[in-house]
Amino acid sequence: MDSATKTSSVRVRASELEGRGWLNTGGVELGLDKLRGKIVILDFWTFCCINCLHVLDELRPLEAQYKDVLVTVGVHSPKFEHEADPVALAAAVERYDITHPVLDDPELVTWQAYSARAWPTLVVVDPEGYIVAHLSGEGHAAGLASLIPELIAEHEAKGTLHRGDGPYVAPEPVARDLRFPGKVLPLESGNFLVSDTGHHRLVETGPDLATVVRTIGSGAKGFRDGSAEEAEFNEPQGLALLPGALAAEVGYDVVIADSVNHRLRGITLATGEVRTLAGNGVQRLLEAGPARVNDDGAPASETELGSEPLEVALSSPWDVAYSHVLETVIIAMAGTHQIFGFAPATGAVTVVAGNGLEGLLDGPAEQAWFAQPSGVTEDAKGNIWIADSETSALRVLKFADGGATVETAIGEGLFDFGFRDGEAAQARLQHPLGVAVLPDGSVAVADTYNGAVRRYDPAAKTVSTLARGLAEPSDVLLDESGEVPLLIVVEANRHQLIRLPLPKNALQVDEGAAQTQRPKTPVAAGELALTINFAAPTGQKLDDRWGDPTQLKVSSTPPELLLGGEGTSVGLARTLVLNPDVPEGVLHFTARAAACDGPEDANGEIPDHAACHLYQQDWGIPVLITADGASELALDLRGVQ
Known part of the structure; x- marks a missing residue:
């Protein structure tokens, strides 16, 4: 079929x-x-x-x-x-x-x-x-x-x-005290604040990580500001503590990534009062209007999103960390595959890194690709380490006078994962969600789907295993409150937080590298006619007010697989040219189409007040070059009988 x-x-x-x-x-x-x-x-x-x-x-x-x-x-x-x-x-x-x-x-x-x-x-x-x-x-x-x-x-x-x-x-x-906890934050009191994600609230625990000191949020799934008893969240995740002087200036202490509400929330620790800091509650797509490109064919950039934070749309903010370099809260914006910033002092919301395309691509921050970033932390040099979950990667965002750049420490691509220590270039993770910087400058990674905590040494560029046998660890934290440093790990699927020693001799594990196993599509070398089918729903019309409202981006892994047809342009049809000397690979497509609600006005145009919708999908199609393979490939963005 x-x-x-x-x-x-x-x-x-x-x-x-x-x-x-x-x-x-x-x-x-x-x-x-x-x-x-x-x-x-x-x-x-x-x-x-x-x-x-x-x-x-x-x-x-x-x-x-x-x-x-x-x-x-x-x-x-x-x-x-x-x-x-x-x-x-x-x-x-x-x-x-x-x-x-x-x-x-x-x-x-x-x-x-x-x-x-x-x-x-x-x-x-x-x-x-x-x-x-x-x-x-x-x-x-x-x-x-x-x-x-x-x-x-x-x-x-x-x-x-x-x-x-x-x-x-x-x-x-x-019934449980915690239900699928997400992230953990140390407080100056010695207590810990935990995002009790499955209960739609926050829990403050004592130093033992188990005693419940208080809860913030009613536990009802929803959106509501107010007192600790009245407030409502929807699957809260990341937590960031503001510097004391800044907290005193803005009137709140902690920033929360309220993931399903697509908002940032703020908490005043003295009272438990909750307020909304950013986000209008509408899930953000990469562009609010039709898919537009610059003269060079690249997607239109959105660096400055505005200084009215409650009017800006966000998309599944998953983690937050304060950047002392930027004086900004860094946001792992999982839903748009980007890194955002929120400046508490001004309310400005910005795109710090990522152009919204899903994948693994390093380089200048504005051109980098991420795939569902889910964990962020700052190191002593001001670098931001990122758990890029869908590429099973550890990335780092570095700032210099010439601008910001993104580098990959561990990871290969969207469909490559595994459990392998050793040289970082060959090491593999599996859907990591959390990161923490250790006393020696190395980075601990909550390697979630491997049930492990891994360690990356930036100096030696090697990877080792600190602990394994965990149940979907979603966050990791360095705890220096005692005589010796320890790791605090959020074990989401055991609904608990645990402390682990930092081993003197880390494990070396090699259970191999793997790729997502999906059927490969046989295609012939030479020209391949690509068509993305899209039919606007009843009552909607393609939004052609700014030209063609569709966009198609094509690339491949390895890049040598494509001899022609790569790049970004309008339209949902493209002729690709496949290299006969590359036996197999993955074709990457990102398609977008913008349509708006009718009815049309008297001139057959979409009225200015019409609600508009952006349809978007990323495909990674594994292909096998064969003599009798297909010369056409059709995919549905929205196909209706």
């Missing part, structure tokens, strides 16, 4: 749902026959993926509004080796409050049956079992909101729509 078929007039029957087992069904095995009569959204996701987490939240209102006719089925098709662990998957389903059935598809059987090419992918199946839409990326809620009523009306008229409860069965709740 290829993309051209899915967007033609031919009706295509949905394939059966096959995998290792089911979650959230009370032990019942589901099949399409048991879902007949319902509108079904198949959500192909993997729990490492920030875009997939965005889609989970986009679907929640639709699931609630149409609960008697709509069934979402999460098809978990893992990217990383750790994500294929059924225990880790069950924890992720609990962590993210997923309230629909989930199919465990570790071998990508159902993924391949539906020709999924990227995370996330949505496939809509009508009540008769036919595919009616194939959507890649996030931002499709508005389109689904128009498609679902159309399907309801059509199938009620045909008598093929069955109303009633869906197959979701809620698991038994578990």
Whole structure:
């Protein structure tokens, strides 16, 4: 079943749902026959993926509004080796409050049956079992909101729509002091502040890391400023303590990355009062309007985002750290693959590094690529170390008179990971989330999916292992409060914080390097015709007020795979030229299209007040050069029957 078929007039029957087992069904095995009569959204996701987490939240209102006719089925098709662990998957389903059935598809059987090419992918199946839409990326809620009523009306008229409860069965709740804690911050009192992410609050613990001194936030998922008892968060993550003089000036002490609210919050420690510092609550896409490029074909830059911080859109801020060099709070903006800055004294929000394209590319800060940065910390020289999770990389942002630059200490690319110590060029991590600087200037990394804490020595450019056997460590902190330095590790999946000694002799582990295992697409050398299918939802129109509202960026790993067709330009079709001397590799595509709500005005134009939507998706397509391979490749950004 290829993309051209899915967007033609031919009706295509949905394939059966096959995998290792089911979650959230009370032990019942589901099949399409048991879902007949319902509108079904198949959500192909993997729990490492920030875009997939965005889609989970986009679907929640639709699931609630149409609960008697709509069934979402999460098809978990893992990217990383750790994500294929059924225990880790069950924890992720609990962590993210997923309230629909989930199919465990570790071998990508159902993924391949539906020709999924990227995370996330949505496939809509009508009540008769036919595919009616194939959507890649996030931002499709508005389109689904128009498609679902159309399907309801059509199938009620045909008598093929069955109303009633869906197959979701809620698991038994578990009571805990902490629930999937995210990050930890030492306080001057000797206590620690912990983002109790799964309980949507902050917890201040005593020096023993276990005694609960107080909580900040009601524990209800939401958004509300106010007292410690009244305030509400939505999956808070990173925490940063401001310098004392600055805190006294601005009236708050701690900055919190309130990830799902897409906001920064501030806390006054003396009272527990919570206020909003930045973010308007609307998830930021890289550009608010149509996809535009500069004269050189590069995406338009957005360095200065404004001095009205409550009007700026953010996207899943995951960690924060204070930069004494910039006098700015550095933000790991996971949702847009960038590093932002927030200046407490002025309220200015800026892009510090990253152009928003997903991947691993070093160089000048404004040109660098990141992939879901999730941990940041400052070293004694003022450098910012970054856990770049989706590239399984440790990156560093350095400042000099000539500007800022990004370098990679450990990591190879979006699909390369593993557990290997030794020379940094060959070392491998697996989806790290936290970083800390050690007394000797080396860097500790919470190597989350390897269940380990790793150490990078910048002088020797070597990697070693400080601890292993941990349950998804999400943060690591140097604790110098005692006679000897210790590590504090946030063990998210054991819902606890622990102290570990710094070993005199670190381990040397080599469990090998790996790549994400996905089927390779056979293609022929020479010209390859690439088409990205996009159909604007009912009630929307392509936003051509500033020219072509589409954009396509093409690159490859290795770069030698492409002899022609690389680069960024408008349009969603491109002829590539593949090198016959490179046997295999990965083609990287980023496609965008901007559409706005109608109706059009009397002149057929989009009115100035219309709400606009940016559709975007990144693909990494593994390819194998063969004599009888395809000469055409079609992908769906939004394909509808």
